Amino acid sequence: MATLVIASDWIVPVESPAISKGFLVIRDGLIVHVSDRLPDCYENCPLVRLVGGAIVPGLINAHCHLELSDIDPCLIAPANDIGHGSMVGWLNQVMARKKSIANSGVDIEEIKRKAILSGLEESWKFGTRWIIDNITAPWSADWCESWQAEFRDPLKSDRLSALVAQSRLFVQPCVELVDVTQSRLTETVEFAQRTESTLKGMSLGESANVCHTPIGLAPHAPYTASKRLVEYALRCVSSSGGILSMHLAESLEELDYADRRQGPFKPWITPWIDAEHASQIGSIQVHLQLLCTSPKALIAHGNYLGDRQIELLSSHPHQVAIVYCPRTHQHFRHLEHPARRIVKGQIPLFLGTDSKASNPDLSVFKEWQTACKAFPDLGPKFWMAACTTGPAKFLGIEKLVGTLRVGSKSLLTWVPLERQTPENQEQLWESLLEANRAMPLECHPIFADS
Ligand SMILES: [Zn+2]
Known part of the structure; x- marks a missing residue:
């Protein structure tokens, strides 16, 4: 020993x-x-x-998209009519980039594999040990395992093998679900089912592998994931024990569309969504009520959660946590994050990087420093718990990571x-x-x- x-x-x-x-x-x-x-x-x-x-x-990144780790510099969020970064304008850039990669004839799978490997490497180099990662097809757990396998050789010394006797980084994959049309729904649900059975088939050891199971599900956002899709995801994670992660109350544009069917999201989504699925779009409040029935759910951002919504979440602190992404929040020039009201409501609040499409790097430590500067009254210790012990306890992974x-x-x-x-x-x-x-x-x- x-x-x-x-x-x-x-x-x-x-x-x-x-x-x-x-x-x-x-x-x-x-x-x-x-x-x-x-x-x-x-x-x-x-x-x-x-x-x-x-x-x-070890630092925990509670919201990330590793597959966008090859973006540098991050994509600009053009100003909307109230001077905030436009979510729709930014999403257009993300999609234009995706289209130009697809049209260039390159091997998309290889591009994605390299982006994920570079995201893993960057995260680890900044001291991150656990990443909750939204994944989309094509994706393979083997990519993450191959990254870890490269470390086996240097682990020869006794001192290093005492220190690192297992994976250096864990990934909790959350499969992104979208149902703007029936074919998109079938595509994403089948990918989630395939991923789950592949991971089960790999007979993961309790700590020998990078990808953590059971897999999580990530109904994308209220404008792309209907109420019934979130209900479906809830049934899946309730039986599998996985977590649920969803972008929610991220921008005022999203609120306009989800709650009132107006604003820039309406013309943006219309070409993508069919009438039947559009009729199933839920309000922010409806989605929150659904997430409160989840075994464990993470709300990515929650930038525009209102008092009534925070009150609802404060009755479910073991079911729902909010992930604040401070530098992405700054990137979009949003109104102040409701962190203080969330803390007052005793709702778990964690930190995430989001992706390099809205963040210069994947350093959770920099997110910690940014959160400390934005809300110094909450204190550096509180924010350090938000990227270590807090998510570790909420997710039940304290023995693996996030505690000392x-x-x-x-x-x-x-x-x-x-x-x-x-x-x-x-x-x-x-x-x-x-x-x-x-x-x-x-x-x-x-x-x-x-
Ligand atoms: Zn995100």
Whole structure:
């Protein structure tokens, strides 16, 4: 058994006070001890001493589209008539890009595979350990597994194998469902069923693989996923135990269309949607009521949730959480996010990057810094919980990722601090806010020559 002692200037479990000059003991990828002292029984174990930084739990990205990770720079959201970034204008750019790739005669599957691999690599390099990823066809779990397989060789040293005895990153795939027409519905539902049976057929080990099962479902948004499609998705996840993820209350344009059948979404969607499916579009409130019956649902964005809707969600804190994507929110120049009212309603609030079509990179740590600046009154510790312990507990994955405690896996994140070693908790959080980046703990230079 490979055991490693890590002495660090700061260890930040988040769910308990940060530990100055602390000790972590890791055995075969599991945390077996964490405190400000090293018990005698570990005195003869190999020890590494990390200075000039802090260890935090592995970061969780609660909303992403890895398949768009080859977009750089992100797509501009042209101003609408009230000066916000137009969702419809931006969606047009996403679709124009997709069409030009399709028309160029390139191998679309290969383009997508490369984009997903680059998204995995980028996420991991920024210290992310769990990604909730909206997927569309073509997609293969083998792509994610092949990315992980490339790490097998360098895992030769005892120190590294003590630290990382399993996957370095997990993906929770959520298959995007759309039903603007019967053929689109059949296409997306069949893809979801195929993906589920393929993943089951791969007999995934509890931690040996990247893709986490059961798969989740992602009815896309109120303008592309009807009430009955969301009801169908709910029945599926209720029996499979998967999660449900849906873009909801993201823009004022969406509210205009879903609640009043007006605004720029109406002419935009008309060529795509048939009359029968258009008649099944639900209001934001109807979708929220449906999501409240889900075992676990994530609302991506929730930028324009009203008081009545927040009140409804506050009665279902174990069923529904909201994922705030701070830099995507800024990209669209939305009105202030209702984060404070969500927190007051005790509704779980997490962080996500969304895709590189609306974000310069996939760093959850940067989302944390942006959220801290946007809502400093909620505090850096609250926002750190929103991308670590919070989603880990909500999703029931605390033993795999997002926590730094005895019994958890050691998929941890290292944050190099620019200024001198902080002397107290307050200085520590200030230093973290000024830090340039986060990275996987195993990428600390001390492990480079091991
Ligand atoms: Zn999204």
